[in-house]
Amino acid sequence: MIHNMAKVTVTIYVDEQDKEALQKLADAQERSLSKMALLIIRQAIRKAEQEGKI
Numbered sequence: 886m887i888h889n890m891a892k893v894t895v896t897i898y899v900d901e902q903d904k905e906a907l908q909k910l911a912d913a914q915e916r917s918l919s920k921m922a923l924l925i926i927r928q929a930i931r932k933a934e935q936e937g938k939i
Contacts, residue, residue, distance in 0.1 A: 897922075 899907070904918075911921035933939045 907921060907925075908918055911918050914921065916924070930939070
C-alpha cells in the first residue's frame with residue numbers, strides 16, 4: 886500500500902565506480918540516477934520485510 890508521505894532528502898557517499906555503474910543501470914532503464922537508487926532501496930526493503938528482518 887502506498888501512503889502519501891512527505892519526501893525527504895538522504896545523502897549517501899559512494900565510490901565513483903559504484904556511482905558510474907548505477908548511472909549505467911539507470912540509463913539502461915531510462916531512469917534518473919535518483920529514481921534508480923530509490924528503486925533499489927525499495928527492493929531491498931521489501932526483501933528484508935519478506936524475510937522478517939524488519
